[in-house]
Every structure is written in structure tokens, then in C-alpha cells.
Amino acid sequence: MAKRSKKAKIKGSKGAIVALVVIVVVFCVAMFVVDSNPTGVEVLDNLAHTVVQTIKNLLAGTENPEPPQPTPPVNSQTYNVEQIQQEDLSIHFLQLGSDKTGDCVYIKAGETDLLIDAGAENASAPTLVAYLNQFVTDGKLEYVVATHGHEDHLGAFYSQSGRAGIFETYQTGTIIDFPLTNKTNPSDTSVVGRYYLARQGEIEQGAVHYTAAQCFNQQDGAKRVYKLSDTVELEILYNYYYFNTQSSGENDYSVCVMINQYLPGYDPSNANNEQFVNHYLFTGDLEEKGEKKMVEYYNQQGNPLPKCVLYKAGHHGSKTSSCDELMRVVQPQYVCVCCCAGTDEYTDANENQFPTQQFVDVISKYTSNVYVTTVVDDYEQGTVKPMNGDIVFACTNGNVKMYFSNNDTKLCQTDWFKQHRTCPQNWLELQSQ
Numbered sequence: 001m002a003k004r005s006k007k008a009k010i011k012g013s014k015g016a017i018v019a020l021v022v023i024v025v026v027f028c029v030a031m032f033v034v035d036s037n038p039t040g041v042e043v044l045d046n047l048a049h050t051v052v053q054t055i056k057n058l059l060a061g062t063e064n065p066e067p068p069q070p071t072p073p074v075n076s077q078t079y080n081v082e083q084i085q086q087e088d089l090s091i092h093f094l095q096l097g098s099d100k101t102g103d104c105v106y107i108k109a110g111e112t113d114l115l116i117d118a119g120a121e122n123a124s125a126p127t128l129v130a131y132l133n134q135f136v137t138d139g140k141l142e143y144v145v146a147t148h149g150h151e152d153h154l155g156a157f158y159s160q161s162g163r164a165g166i167f168e169t170y171q172t173g174t175i176i177d178f179p180l181t182n183k184t185n186p187s188d189t190s191v192v193g194r195y196y197l198a199r200q201g202e203i204e205q206g207a208v209h210y211t212a213a214q215c216f217n218q219q220d221g222a223k224r225v226y227k228l229s230d231t232v233e234l235e236i237l238y239n240y241y242y243f244n245t246q247s248s249g250e251n252d253y254s255v256c257v258m259i260n261q262y263l264p265g266y267d268p269s270n271a272n273n274e275q276f277v278n279h280y281l282f283t284g285d286l287e288e289k290g291e292k293k294m295v296e297y298y299n300q301q302g303n304p305l306p307k308c309v310l311y312k313a314g315h316h317g318s319k320t321s322s323c324d325e326l327m328r329v330v331q332p333q334y335v336c337v338c339c340c341a342g343t344d345e346y347t348d349a350n351e352n353q354f355p356t357q358q359f360v361d362v363i364s365k366y367t368s369n370v371y372v373t374t375v376v377d378d379y380e381q382g383t384v385k386p387m388n389g390d391i392v393f394a395c396t397n398g399n400v401k402m403y404f405s406n407n408d409t410k411l412c413q414t415d416w417f418k419q420h421r422t423c424p425q426n427w428l429e430l431q432s433q
């Protein structure tokens with residue numbers, strides 16, 4: 001990454017001092033407000049949170065190198081299958097019909113169908129198949145990406161207990177999956193073992209299989225870029241953990257991909273053509289250290305990651321992903337979180353339940369267009385309901401539309417958010433609308 005000049009550093013530290021003085025003044029005013037108005041405790045709470053966050057950012061030197069792009073208005077549409085089928089490109093974040101958090105992203109580009117992951121568990125398979133059947137009319141998924149060896153990404157690929165999984169239901173063309181796992185020699189009844197067996201069945205029936213490492217290195221006939229339609233391509237991104245084992249878990253082995261969409265006006269002979277390309281980023285459950293290595297790799301190549309129109313929140317909106325180093329580069333305008341908001345599946349600590357407070361604090365610097373598939377309905381009973389529901393991002397001739405099967409309420413305006421999250425400064429005005 002380019003070093004900041006000395007002048008910029010001096011300017012930066014002056015800016016930090018001015019910002020701190022402003023914060024102290026605002027804080028004093030807030031104390032006065034609270035003093036004179038007993039309902040002002042919330043105001044103080046939000047301000048205290050903002051102060052802590054701002055000081056943290058200043059100390060860490062994580063100011064944005066350039067101002068984030070303004071949040072674009074959302075062109076929200078009523079969910080309509082026929083209309084969605086007409087789009088050049090549609091990217092679907094699926095509700096999984098489960099109280100478990102997991103990923104399943106279906107992408108349709110022209111006649112080509114691509115599925116990234118099939119979570120959240122095997123019991124989700126009928127829900128996923130019913131959804132996909134609305135769009136996959138020829139019984140074939142041309143491309144399947146399986147990001148890493150966890151059930152919340154693999155569970156519905158295989159068949160179990162009389163439930164037909166994705167591989168049994170559809171013919172598959174090319175399967176691209178994780179090169180490494182810590183689960184070596186998995187048993188045939190484990191998640192990874194069942195996935196391998198089902199994948200083998202597909203290969204025997206003619207599917208082509210590559211790991212993301214083969215794709216990235218363009219070995220054995222694998223490609224780094226696959227053309228999905230005249231205007232859309234699938235690009236396998238670099239991940240340090242395709243090639244290096246690590247001990248902390250499976251997440252960092254995640255297959256990372258970019259969907260690139262070329263818009264009218266794009267001229268391949270012109271190097272400065274970025275405004276005519278939309279990029280959409282999917283990093284599975286890759287965590288912070290992998291994200292930083294990815295940013296570093298592309299910077300070292302002299303080919304930094306581009307700004308992205310859409311980003312699937314890394315690792316379901318966990319505090320361990322969507323780090324500022326990555327977000328500062330890709331500056332997403334639309335963010336979709338595949339999770340069940342507020343589930344205690346992984347932790348009892350409210351602030352770390354998906355989507356986490358830390359994720360909210362980082363992402364709010366870039367956009368307020370943040371949407372979540374599912375939310376806990378009854379905490380006692382463990383029942384769930386749709387938040388935005390199935391979320392579809394579509395783009396035809398550069399026109400972005402979003403379709404929601406439940407509603408188009410932004411995360412910061414949901415009841416769940418108001419009850420469980422502290423609203424970041426950038427979202428305060430919007431939340432009060």
C-alpha cells in the first residue's frame with residue numbers, strides 16, 4: 001500500500017487533535033442534555049459509543065484515505081419471480097428455513113446458474129430446492145462453489161434422512177471448492193465426508209471438479225475466470241489459505257470469488273474503464289487475517305481490489321470478519337448478511353451475536369444499505385421469522401434493483417436493531433425517520 005506522505009501525517013495528527021476537541025465539546029453538551037432531560041440517557045449512550053469508536057479509529061490510524069461513496073438510494077421492488085427472471089444478473093441471498101445461521105447464495109446470469117454454498121443444515125435442503133426450482137428450469141447448475149468445510153455451508157449439498165440434497169436434485173457442471181481442510185480423512189457420516197461422497201457422485205455423472213487453488217493457479221484445465229454470460233464473469237480470488245494450513249479452524253480456507261459485470265459503455269481497450277464494471281464480492285467465512293492478506297496480495301501485484309457495489313457480509317456479520325482494512329478498499333454500497341439475527345447458536349453475548357456490533361460499527365462508515373435474511377422470532381422458543389426474507393440484488397444495463405420477499409426495511413430501522421444494537425453516528429438520522 002502506498003505510504004502516506006509526511007505532510008499528510010502532520011495534517012492527520014492536526015485533524016485528530018481538532019476531532020478530539022470537538023468530541024469533548026459534544027460530550028459536555030450531551031452531559032448538559034442528559035442533566036436537563038431524563039430521557040436523554042439514550043442520547044448519551046449513543047454519543048459515548050461514537051466517542052469510543054472515533055478515538056479507537058484515530059489511535060489505530062484507520063481514517064478513510066478518501067471519503068466513502070455516498071449511500072445510493074435503493075430501488076426497491078415487490079418480489080416477483082417473472083420480473084427477476086428477466087434481469088441480466090440476479091444475486092439471491094436465501095432464507096434457509098432453519099434456526100441455524102448459514103449461507104446459500106444463488107446467482108443467475110443469463111441462462112447460467114451458479115450456487116455458492118448450501119447451508120444452513122441438511123434440513124434446509126427442501127427449502128433451497130423449492131426456491132431454486134423457480135429459477136433453474138433445465139435441472140442444471142452450471143457452476144457450484146462450496147466455500148469451506150462447515151455444515152452451515154455444506155449441509156444441503158448431500159442427501160440424508162430421505163431428503164434430496166442439491167447434488168441429487170440437480171445435474172452440476174463445474175464444482176469449485178476448498179483446497180484445504182483440517183478434517184483430514186473425514187468419516188463417511190461427517191459433514192465433510194458426506195459432502196465428498198456426494199461430490200464424487202456428481203463427478204461420476206460428468207461434473208468437473210477443481211479446487212480454488214487449481215483455479216487460481218490455472219492448473220489442470222482449471223480457470224481463474226469463468227464467463228457466465230456475455231456481460232458477467234466469475235473470478236476466483238486469491239486466498240493465502242488455499243496454500244497454507246492454519247490451526248484455528250475451517251473459516252480461513254474459504255473460497256473467495258468476485259462476480260464482475262460489464263456494463264454498456266465498457267471498452268476493453270481502455271484501461272480506465274472501472275466506472276463501466278460492477279464488482280460483487282463473496283468471501284465465505286474468511287476472517288480478518290485472511291482478509292488482510294488478500295488486500296496485501298492485490299496491492300503488491302499493483303492491482304488493488306476494486307470498489308464493490310455489493311458485498312456478502314463476511315462470516316455472517318461476525319466481529320472476526322469485514323475488517324476495516326478490507327472495507328476501506330472495497331467500500332461496499334449494498335451489503336447482505338446471511339444469518340439469523342440474534343441467534344444464540346454461537347454465543348450468549350448479545351454484542352457478538354450476528355450481525356455483531358463491531359460489524360455494524362465498521363460497515364456503517366460505508367453504507368446504510370444493509371439487509372439481513374432472517375431474525376429470531378421468539379428467544380425462549382428459538383423460533384425464527386424473515387427479516388428482509390429472500391434478498392435479491394439485480395442489475396440490468398447498469399440499473400440496480402432490489403427485491404425482498406418480506407420487506408425492504410434497512411437493518412438500522414428494524415425493531416431487532418433498535419433493541420439490540422447501539423446505532424452508529426452515520427445511521428442516527430436514518431434510524432429516527
Ligand SMILES: [Zn+2]
Binds near residue numbers: 102152153315
Ligand atoms: Zn458460516
